Amino acid sequence: MGFFLEVLIGGLMTGMLYSLVALGFVLIFKASGVFNFAQGAMVLFAALAMARFSEWIPGWLGVENLMVANILAFIIAAFLMFVVAWLIERLVLRHLVNQEGATLLMATLGIAYFIDGLGQTVFGSDIYKIDVGMPKEPVMVLQGVFEGGLLINKEDFIAALVAALLVAALALFFQKTATGRALRAVADDHQAAQSIGIPLNRIWVIVWCVAGIVALVAGIIWGSKLGVQFSLVTVALRALPVVILGGLTSVPGAIIGGLIIGVGEKVSEVYLGPLVGGGIEIWFAYMLALVFLLFRPQGLFGEKIIDRV
Amino acid sequence: MIYRENGQFKTSYAADQQIFPILQDRWAILGILAFAFIAVPLLADEYLFRAILIPFLILSLAALGVNLLVGYCGQITLGAGAFMAVGAYAAYNFFVRVDDMPLLAALLLGGATSAAVGVVFGVPSLRVRGLYLAVATLAAQFFWDWAFLRIKWFTNDSSSGSVSVSNLSVFGWDLKSPTDVYLFCLAVLVVFALLAKNMTRGAIGRQWMAIRDMDVAAEVIGIRPMYAKLSAFAVSSFFLGVAGGLWGFVHLGAWEPAAFSLDRSFQLLFMVIIGGLGSIMGSFFGAAFIVILPIFLNQMLPWLGDLVGVSISTAGVSHAEIMIFGALIVFFLIVEPHGIARLWSTAKEKLRLWPFPH
């Protein structure tokens, strides 16, 4: 029982991180109808920027304090992500309005290649470290209840907390601010939003910026966990089943979906994996999403698809 | 002036229905075929064959398969690599487990197996659509990647999971020299391209296109979506399976599932979108673009660097390569979202009036 709980908690915490990446997908898809495959590349780029700047800044400015260096690096990285977002909107998306989904998908893959190359050219392709002071050693709780206690990974716990906070902040931003309302209006109907004077292009830039910040936070969390390296781009692949399970247009969907996939993945690998030789979690996540889709083709919380002839 | 069909009368249905109704096109195609079958083997060197032409031919075949599904039937797939893998491993199993199995039969059986698997993985398309389907097809990709690594039977119990074949021959023709391999691939490709072209012109192709344009409307006018969609998956997977078999058997010689990874699937989708959705010709353009461009950039950049007196590191070249590659893809999608095939047809329109446009 204790072990099952551990797996469950591990799954939930991983799932929370998946949600964070999935959120990046959902935000952009909602506002501009683009399925942004470059999300993984953006995570890598943001993490690389963060890692490298926090390494360089002490040398440039003579600041010794790790905290200050990290904050400065975060600001610079965030600024860089804004620039990237603006450039993507300006140079690519603006010219691809009203294209088919597949074309847009491919365009973002092209962007992904470009950002991958750019990030590694500018920042290098070694393994880099993001040290934001995350605790690495595990803690044992409830030792009286279960034999051997319940192992909680503090780092994952904090990461999940940060992810949850960010999601809450974004939800507030969407619900309570004028920009947020404008964003929702655009998401509902481009033309209607435009006709009441919402500047479409600016909204897109904002969405990409927000997605950039989400990528940065995800990058920092994953980067401090795994080290910043090219393989971070594959994190996006783990978040894909989350997006379709939750629904491409639903923020709560991304969160619930993340938790379902996270738990499903870990439980299947630990309990079913040994029976078939292991390594099943990645396809199991997709299969799980597929099963949900068979019952709800638009995802758990996606907008209902209505066909008219 | 030259490219005009004035005066070419079609006096029978057969003449009206031929693949290339314009005389000049027929000559051009014959010329290209003659060039490919006769001139290229005389001119090309081994590097060109093994590193460029053979991969180009095989991936063109795969791109054709993807185009049938994505371009003609409108079902986006990100799992094309998986069906290539199924074809390659199935062909391998037929080849080594059955005594005296001819190569061609093994490849076709591999394709047939892949078609059957394609039908199974196509079932979700009856319910799930668009980008949801695209992501769902990744399930096939990751499942088969895993299956070929884990299930020993598929790899004939090889300890490492990597398989290899050799001593290939077709009807007593040994596929040893690069020229032989090239001609074999070319012949297969020509046959399959003809097949694809005719299929898209026939009833089944029209059904696919109806489904692509609007599946509900298609259903209303009496097209069975299940039959149409699943047949598209089957045919497309068949093409992919044969291409996968060729890729493993004659191009690599020995392979592991990573040879048909997700990157391959993306690459194939790129080919059909850059080349032109719903165009046979486009598949070739796309394959040429995606196969040759990276290799060309990789060799050209150091050379250009030398020219201006800068030596670029290997890593720098590779990074620049993927950056330029990515940028060019975006650029192409912006200027011509309908692919190179559209440019081709625009050029043809222009040619009709050339050199005296209004």
Add this chain to the structure above:
Amino acid sequence: MNMRKYALAASLAAIGLSFTLTAPVHAQAKGKQAQEQFFPVLVYRTGAYAPNGAPWANGFVDYIKLVNATGGINGVKATFEECETGYATDRSVECYERLKNKGGGATAFQSLSTGATFALTEKAPVDKIPLITAGYGRSESANGAVFTWNFPLLGTYWVGADVLIQHIAKKEGGFDKLKGKKISLVYHDSPYGKEPIPLLQERAKMHGFDLSLLPVAHPGVEQKSTWLQIRQNRPDYVLLWGWGVMNSTALKEAQATGYPREKMYGIWWAGAEPDVKDVGEAAKGYNALAMQHGAEPDAKVVKDILAKLHAKNEGTGPKDEVGSVLYMRGLISAMLGVEGVKRAQERYGKGKTMTGEQVRWGLENLDLTQQKLDAMGFAGVMRPVQTSCLDHMGSSWVRVHTWNGSKWQFSSDWYQADEKVIRPMVMHASLKYAEEKKITPRTPEQCKQ
């Protein structure tokens, strides 16, 4: 709009041209002076495995530069060209085709990827170019009678797995103590990671320990469930068969699940600086195999490179990387290739360019005695290597080294793989391969030619 059209036309034209230009660019390097020996270098300095691929490539290239700085191979200049593969098999094949005829013909290929090795194994015999896979590749290719062109010099994965079990048995106080012990293999889910499994299973049968297999999907950044399983089973030892980012992730997950690093043993590809550098203190106590060498900052050859290349700014990579584990592996791989050429020159004429076939003979009759190695600056780095027609591996000297939080330190004596275990397996697997490929293994008489 017009601008766009021109740009489009220009880029299309460029792409069209590319087709015709690729061949000439490739052909340019042909037809150089005769007295050069060309070494193709397949590298990956980009992508998921770049942190590990780059130091290897730097060491390889630095050694070739060092050879030239000290008079070449008996006067023959060693040339090289890098080709980026990104650890992908199809790009490796393209690189192979691109480089095999350059500079008067490639001396030997070293692919640094098990997947690519499998593909090139089928191509090398046709082109008559030896394939050196120092410390990787197919384990059964040690049988030179069947795998005429493969040279898994210094060690194979079966050697690695065998030594690991020997070392663990020694720790436990004898092979009989292994009975009932639990050993988990955490491996990269690819041919590379699966190579050691047959041997470990064989050993498990012999000594009665319990082997559990835990695959990790490429590239190995998601290992939570793997380590949850380890936490559940509490194995006595964990063997780590990773590459690239998978290794550091495994160590971090071990820390996060509280598995003692002292009980973890890596293969020699999981025992280098990039694997532990960003884990630092937390990887303290982690052990890995050292195939002959470990990190060797004090070796004479390293000092030579620093003095003759890096002091003049002619070095390839960053200076502080020289002498690190993977750098040394690259360096030694290059050295083996060069020594193969030297040996061939002894038979076919000193100061001449050797063909692939001649180099193959040289590699097959390699005899690097301790004296020779010491003279070349490898004192304390390597033990003797002697190959023969039937034994393409040459030696199987392995040590264990341990990360002390800031550097790798040797923590065991020299081991050698147990021939009684490995030889029958090599023979069985290679003869099966020969049967499939319809190859007649060479007889001892044929070897003498």
